Amino acid sequence: GRSVHQIQSGQVIVDLNSVVKELVENSLDAGATSIEVRFKNNGLDAIEVQDNGSGISPDDYDTIALKHYTSKLATYDDLTSLQTFGFRGEALSSLCALSKLHIVTARASDGPKGTKLDFEQSGKLKGTSVVAAKQGTTVVVETLFHNLPVRRKELEKTVKREYNKVLQLLNAYACISVGVKFSVSNQVPKGKKTVAFATNSNPNTKENIANVFGTKTLVGLTPLDLRFEMDPSNRPGATQSARNWSTQEDAGSREVRIVGHMSRPVVGEGRQTSDRQMFFVNARPCSLPQVAKAFNEVYKSYNYTQSAFIFADIKLDTNAYDVNVSPDKREILLHDQTALLESLQDKLVELFEGQNQ
Numbered sequence: 113g114r115s116v117h118q119i120q121s122g123q124v125i126v127d128l129n130s131v132v133k134e135l136v137e138n139s140l141d142a143g144a145t146s147i148e149v150r151f152k153n154n155g156l157d158a159i160e161v162q163d164n165g166s167g168i169s170p171d172d173y174d175t176i177a178l179k180h181y182t183s184k185l186a187t188y189d190d191l192t193s194l195q196t197f198g199f200r201g202e203a204l205s206s207l208c209a210l211s212k213l214h215i216v217t218a219r220a221s222d223g224p225k226g227t228k229l230d231f232e233q234s235g236k237l238k239g240t241s242v243v244a245a246k247q248g249t250t251v252v253v254e255t256l257f258h259n260l261p262v263r264r265k266e267l268e269k270t271v272k273r274e275y276n277k278v279l280q281l282l283n284a285y286a287c288i289s290v291g292v293k294f295s296v297s298n299q300v301p302k303g304k305k306t307v308a309f310a311t312n313s314n315p316n317t318k319e320n321i322a323n324v325f326g327t328k329t330l331v332g333l334t335p336l337d338l339r340f341e342m343d344p345s346n347r348p349g350a351t352q353s354a355r356n357w358s359t360q361e362d363a364g365s366r367e368v369r370i371v372g373h374m375s376r377p378v379v380g381e382g383r384q385t386s387d388r389q390m391f392f393v394n395a396r397p398c399s400l401p402q403v404a405k406a407f408n409e410v411y412k413s414y415n416y417t418q419s420a421f422i423f424a425d426i427k428l429d430t431n432a433y434d435v436n437v438s439p440d441k442r443e444i445l446l447h448d449q450t451a452l453l454e455s456l457q458d459k460l461v462e463l464f465e466g467q468n469q
């Protein structure tokens with residue numbers, strides 16, 4: 113039967129997407145400037161994430177995959193402070209419970225040698241061996257859900273769609289991560305290895321977008337830069353969540369800045385597809401269906417015929433939202449979403465008016 117550990121692990125690792133998200137975020141947290149994601153058989157056989165980050169200290173080998181072990185501290189003090197993605201120490205532990213996982217890691221001081229770490233299902237270190245390796249860390253996740261037959265079957269059935277969802281997520285990380293090279297490939301059995309996309313170590317998001325989606329994509333784009341302050345939460349019709357938030361001592365600022373790139377709102381020129389809409393909160397890719405809807409409604413009101421390209425990073429006070437509403441941290445709760453959406457639409461209309469003159 114299933115262990116409690118397996119069941120709990122299922123909350124962090126629900127699908128291919130969450131595996132890739134957790135591993136890529138770990139690489140970014142480790143300061144990587146190069147991240148290579150390799151799928152074998154769309155991820156069914158293996159998912160490998162290789163980075164050139166800090167590597168793992170030998171002191172941590174024993175604990176790294178244990179539940180709730182983390183070497184990171186979260187600080188929420190101010191908007192500009194750099195935050196790590198991880199802080200709960202659940203990903204590696206969960207992956208040990210749900211797949212066959214091993215790690216190869218090397219630090220700068222290790223020379224051309226690295227260490228391969230093997231783990232038990234519980235996350236306990238099983239053994240180490242010396243291997244050739246460059247600085248950084250490679251995490252290899254084989255046969256995800258091998259010990260959960262029903263979920264394995266489900267994954268086998270849906271893997272093509274899952275793989276495409278993962279690519280969208282990776283597009284988002286690659287576009288937002290300035291100065292980080294991404295390469296994503298897939299090796300299907302008896303087939304050729306296909307490179308999904310590769311970016312350079314670009315100095316800005318625009319060049320990342322060109323690498324991911326092709327330089328042609330840039331032709332229809334215009335910079336997005338909006339600044340506004342959300343209406344006060346004592347306005348009529350404000351939600352309870354907004355009111356609760358605003359009365360907190362540490363509610364923080366109501367200022368919003370949204371930067372990025374988007375399709376020019378020229379009638380009839382839409383030729384993008386909806387998988388090219390990416391939203392971020394303080395550079396964290398997340399799904400914000402209401403924000404997407406707000407953008408798309410404005411495009412529609414301009415008779416923009418097809419769905420627009422949107423790359424929008426919403427810079428907010430870290431106290432203005434909560435990332436911990438869903439276990440995979442993809443969904444974000446904006447404490448005063450209504451206020452944000454209203455100002456956003458007004459500002460977008462202003463911007464579009466300016467551009468259509």
Ligand code: ADP
Nearest residue numbers: 138139142182183198199200201202203204249
């Ligand atoms: P969290 O990211 O919340 O700390 P994880 O289970 O994702 O928890 O990772 C556990 C620990 O393993 C991290 O705190 C970090 O010390 C280490 N680690 C994981 N992946 C990497 C990596 N790619 N490079 C360096 N260290 C890593």
Ligand code: MG
Nearest residue numbers: 134138198203
């Ligand atoms: Mg992590």
